Amino acid sequence: MKPRSPHNEPPPSPALRIQALESLLIEKGLIDPGAIDEIVELFEHRIGPRNGARVVAHAWADPQYKARLLANGTQAIAELGITGLQGEDMIVLENTPRVHNVVVCTLCSCYPWPTLGLPPNWYKSAPYRARVVIEPRRVLAELGLELTADTEVRVWDSNAEIRYMVVPMRPAGTEGWSEERLAAIVSRDAMIGTAVPTVEPREGARHR
Amino acid sequence: MNGIHDLGGMHGLGPVVREENEPVFHEEWERRVFAVLNLTMAAGQYNVDELRHAIERMAPARYLESPYYEHWLHAAEDLLDAKGVVTQEELAQRAAEIARRSSAEPLRTDEPPRGAAASRRARDAGRGRSK
Numbered sequence: 001m002k003p004r005s006p007h008n009e010p011p012p013s014p015a016l017r018i019q020a021l022e023s024l025l026i027e028k029g030l031i032d033p034g035a036i037d038e039i040v041e042l043f044e045h046r047i048g049p050r051n052g053a054r055v056v057a058h059a060w061a062d063p064q065y066k067a068r069l070l071a072n073g074t075q076a077i078a079e080l081g082i083t084g085l086q087g088e089d090m091i092v093l094e095n096t097p098r099v100h101n102v103v104v105c106t107l108c109s110c111y112p113w114p115t116l117g118l119p120p121n122w123y124k125s126a127p128y129r130a131r132v133v134i135e136p137r138r139v140l141a142e143l144g145l146e147l148t149a150d151t152e153v154r155v156w157d158s159n160a161e162i163r164y165m166v167v168p169m170r171p172a173g174t175e176g177w178s179e180e181r182l183a184a185i186v187s188r189d190a191m192i193g194t195a196v197p198t199v200e201p202r203e204g205a206r207h208r
Numbered sequence: 209m210n211g212i213h214d215l216g217g218m219h220g221l222g223p224v225v226r227e228e229n230e231p232v233f234h235e236e237w238e239r240r241v242f243a244v245l246n247l248t249m250a251a252g253q254y255n256v257d258e259l260r261h262a263i264e265r266m267a268p269a270r271y272l273e274s275p276y277y278e279h280w281l282h283a284a285e286d287l288l289d290a291k292g293v294v295t296q297e298e299l300a301q302r303a304a305e306i307a308r309r310s311s312a313e314p315l316r317t318d319e320p321p322r323g324a325a326a327s328r329r330a331r332d333a334g335r336g337r338s339k
Contacts, residue, residue: 012303014278015237020302021284022244024294031247039243044232085246106216108260109276118242121234122226124276130218139224157216160256 048117049188051082052165055092055115056191057182060170070094073165077115087114087163091156094167095193099152102140102193103164104132110158112165116188123192133157143194166193173199212268238277245280254287262286 025031059066069076073090093101106129111119132139136153156164168190189195233239262283288294
């Protein structure tokens, strides 16, 4: 940590450091203080995995949309009005009975913000980034997802340009469901690839 | 660049710990770091590649032990200093001023320095902190 207070005091906490930085940037006229609240509100309450769930549900309900989504993710997602920062170049991966996809960013924290919101801490954590690329089955099992031995696991490493999102398999027993009802069973983790949708979500699964 | 950020395949980092019903931000300072970084990037102070490179230059031990948004904060301080926009000296001085003011008014330790965030503070006070 570089900034040090001049009188042998302990280094400032992150809370103090950001207060100092924010007040200097405002004072210099470099950021608009009102915009801070707007951005926080947007990412805390308006952008999140419900967007991605809407994309998945629409793909399940409309095979032609699914074909477009898998062929050009960015464009098909934009058809539903979902666009923006960190989602400019999307690749959408389809889970099948033979192939299970899971997404990571080994170098940092790249993640499709417009469809999934901001990533959870475990996705950005050193253990997930280190391990899911060498022992994906074990990591998935620890997270509660047991895959059969004949399922191929594909791990996709995101980068600063390309962001991935998984379309999980539509569970049996959802025939005739509305897209809204379908979207409700698609969790954030199912679109990362560390979970799969079930017809009766476990306690809390909808929020993950 | 082969640095500590290049974690893929590394052993010994322990289990993946997942938090049920995790909030988008855990602390108020994380919200502010996220917003300030996005605003300074949008204003053209630096781009996302510079941001990542600054994070990758963190001291390796600090990189592993610090919370995620501290990486962002470090990068912003580092880049703005390098570009002469906000120097480390200005930051240290301002932090010391805020700390002095806070210790003089112990009930307001979390008080941001300016009035514009007042509406958020009022809202936060109304619904309680996330952690």
